[in-house]
Amino acid sequence: MISKSIKTAIICSIILVSSCKEDTKATDKLMTDNVLLQEWTGPYDGVPAFDKMDVENLKEAVEKGMELNLAEIDAIANNTEAPTFENTIVAMEAAGKELNRVFAYYGIMSSNVSSPEFRKVQAELAPKLSEFNSKISQNEKLFQRVKAVYKASQKTPLEPQAQRVVDLTYKGFEMNGANLDADKKKRYAEINKELSTLYTKFGNNVLHDEENYVTYLTKEQLGGLSEGFIKSAAKIATDKGQDGKYAIVNTRSSMDPFLKYSTERELRKQVWENYYSRGDNGDEYDNNKIIAEILKLRKERVGLMGYENYAQWRLQDRMAKTPENAMGLMLKVWPASTARVKEEVRDMQTIANELGDNITIEPWDYRYYAEKVRKKKYDLDSDEVKQYLQLDKLREAMFFTAGELFNYKFTPVEEGSVPVFHEDVKVWEVTDKDSGKHIGLWYLDTYAREGKRSGAWATTYRSYTSFEGETNVLASNNNNFVKPAPGEAVLISWDDATTFFHEFGHALHFYSSNVKYPTLNGGVRDYTEFQSQLLERWLSTDKVINQFLVHYKTGEPIPAELVEKIKNAATFNQGFGTTEYLASALMDMKLHLADPTDIDIDTFERETLTKLGMPKELPMRHRTPHFGHVFSGEGYATAYYGYMWADVLTSDASEAFREAPNGFYDKDVADKLVKYLFAPRNAMDPADAYRLFRGRDAKIEALMKDRGFPVTLE
Structure with a gap:
């Protein structure tokens, strides 16, 4: 932890000595007055003051946080001592604590409690944050120090986690243009600044259409x-x-x-x-032109570094390595999934005809008639299943699973003892079941509301590291279940229950982290969904079904015959689920492989889907104008395929549990799961980690089998 006095010295080292005392006082006052910058206090090693955060303080806090962080970076870059792992890489890992605290609040204001006031500040800050990032990634002195440490480590390797941090840090600089000449660096930074504004506008446009x-x-x-x-x-x-x-x-x-x-x-x-049609209504909130501009800027930016397209640049440090490998996986599955859609539509049309409905199946009919087919084929009514899927009981089921696999215990904290940003947010303490050791806190924000972005996600406010002493984990899961009327139980669909488990898998990944340095808590995008997708499998295990699926009124356990129907229908509607997902993933990749010079997004989307043979009876899961994964930032850009890449691992890993003596609750396999697939985070190459767990690489056959598709592949 960098002390207050050292931070003051750092700031003073880059400003005039005569003004140092005055500026120090100003900084001290700001740190005292602005709650968003203050160190977290209270129980559990300090927690965010969510009950005191205010949009009015945000801009000032972010700007001061950036200033303090840049001062730390300049001090590292201008260090007159020879570059070492400690004085360069570790110093960088330790920097930016104030800004990280501010970003915990910023993330909540952006995703959970957005407002017009916040969106205005967000738009003002976006280009400034981009400039801030460029000042670090393009700091020539800093990069030369990183490069020196990297080169030295190639001759004399460091211990594994230290080496991994050096490799990732150097690669990050390299991928972000650190080797460019001055003119290209300038243009690179300009592009990032333009993109930051476009990403913000894209996301806010979608949120507008969701709200209105x-x-x-x-x-x-x-x-x-x-x-x-x-x-x-x-x-x-x-x-x-x-x-x-x-x-x-x-x-x-x-x-x-x-x-x-x-x-x-x-x-x-x-x-x-x-x-x-979110983001696609031909008004001031339409995203089509924004997407076209984003694609042009992304291609120009990677072109500065010699890459042919954005996908080629982005995938070089992913498991897939190349867009060709990612496309290859998707196109192996696509024919089977679209063929299954044809079967599903045929079954639905038959039902519609039998009912005398006199319609041709359209996209807004798919879910409706699929339910009728499910009822006819499997005598399974989704609404009947829903009566046994109470949100509270499912949460208990997740806690049970965490206890069995990870030895974690979740205990609700006393109401009011931990600040929250909305009355719906609940908090639990996470401890080790045997030793009682405190691991962290789990925040749960369950319900949809105005100002909260759609979907489900997991995040951390503080991650585990040990390089400055062990830190606990503050993690959250966020969902958008429809809030019930007072006194009513929250009943959700099987798909929503699966999503609930999925996001909890991310949280367990956070809690199980055993990495020394912050950078190692990052992830490889086509691998980070694997752990969460794997946890979905425990929802359908007998122990969870028999203990936690009880009728919301009578408390009676779910009937065995209904469970049997659920299992028999496990691959039902996989054509719909797989195709709507794959269409979005393929579109993401094809948009970034295309020439964006004169691209018309609406035309490109329609023509691409036609060439792929997209069934007319269903849409992409995320149509391009509201594809926030890809166009409200860069996290999933040319990476949406990663869910399927991860699902190959998921299906293959599930086979390891099925083959074990005690199935999904086998202690030996669970221990290997935690040791090799959860605890390392990004401290080792994901492919190596998976081989340590499974003894070999994953195979696609298990995925095809899980989805009920033909297994014979070329």
Whole structure:
């Protein structure tokens, strides 16, 4: 931990001595007055003061945090001593603590409690943050020190984790243009600045359309909807000033069940169109031109470094290594998934004809008639299953799984003892079941609300490291389940329950971290989804089903015959699920392999889907104009394929548990799972880590089998 006095010395080293005392006082006052910059205090080694955060303090805090961080970086770069691992790499790992604290609040304001006021500040800060990052990645003196340490380590390797940090740090500088000449570096920084503004606008446009396209129903339009869904829709409408009506908000958690069960076909079409046209309404919030500009800038930026396209640059440090490898995997699965869609549509059309509905299956019909096929083929009613999927009981099931595999215990903290940013957020302490050792806190933000981005995600406010003494983990899971009416149980679909387990898998990955340095808590994008996808498998284990799937009214366990139906229908609708995902992943890759010079996004999307043979009866999971994974930042750009890459690992790893004497609760396999696949995070190459766990590379056959697709592959 860098002490306050050392930080003051660092700042003073880069400003005039005569003004040092005055500036130190100003910094001290700002650190005292601005809660977003302050060290976290209170229990559990200090926690964020979420109850005191304010948008008004954000801009000042971010700017001061950047200033302090850059002062630390300049001190490292200008160190007159010869570069060493300690005075260069470790010093960089230790820098930026104030800014990291501010970003914990920034992330909450951006994702969980966004507001017009925040979005204005966010837009102002985006280019400044880009400039800040460029000042570090293009600091020539700093890079030369990093390069010197890297070259020395190639001759005399460091201990494994230290070597991994050096390799990743050097590669990060190299991939971000550190070897460019001055003119190219300048253009590189300009592009990043332009992109940062475009990413912010893209995300805010999608959020606008999610907040402003609401479908209000009357009592006569509620056919097919469950009692719980109706009560929740009534409450949402009342909260929006439409008392006596029923609101279908423009998020997946509201749209999906409506399309499954509503008997009102025209309303299904309206809700479907609202959802899939986010960012594509031809108004000031339309994202098509923004996407075209993003693609041009990304290609120009990597072109400065000699790459043909963005995908080639991005994938070099991923498991796939090349866009050809990623495309190869997806195109092996695509024919089987689209063939299955044809079978599913045929079955649905038969049902529609038998009912005398006189329709041709359209995208807004798919979920509705799929449920009828499920009922006919497997005598399985999703709404019946839902009665046994209580959110609270599923949370207990996740805790049970964490205890069995990781030896973790989750205990709710006393209400009010840990600050939260919204009354819906609940907090648990995570400890080791045997020793009682404190591991961290788990924050859960469950419900959809205005200002909260859609989807589900996991994040950390503080990660585990040990290079300055062990730190505990502050992690959160965030969902968008529809909040129930007062006194009602939260019942969710099997798909939503799977997502709940998935995101919890990310949290367990955070808690199990055993890395020394912060950089090693990062991840390889096509590997980081593996751990969370693997945890989904425990939802359908007998121990979870028999203990935690109980009827929300009677408390009776789920009937054995219903469980059997669920298992028999495990591969049902895999054509839909796989194809809608793959279409988005293929589109992501093809957009970044294409020449963006005169690209028309709408035309490109339609023509690409036609060439792929996309079934007309379903859309991409994320249409291009609202594909936030790819265009509200760069985390998943040319990396959305990673979910399938990770699922190859998931299916293969699941086979290891199935083959074990005690199945998914086998202690020996679970120990190897934690040791090799969770604890190392990015401290070793993912391919090496997987081989240590499995004894070989993963094979695609298990994935095809899991999805009920033909296993014979070329």
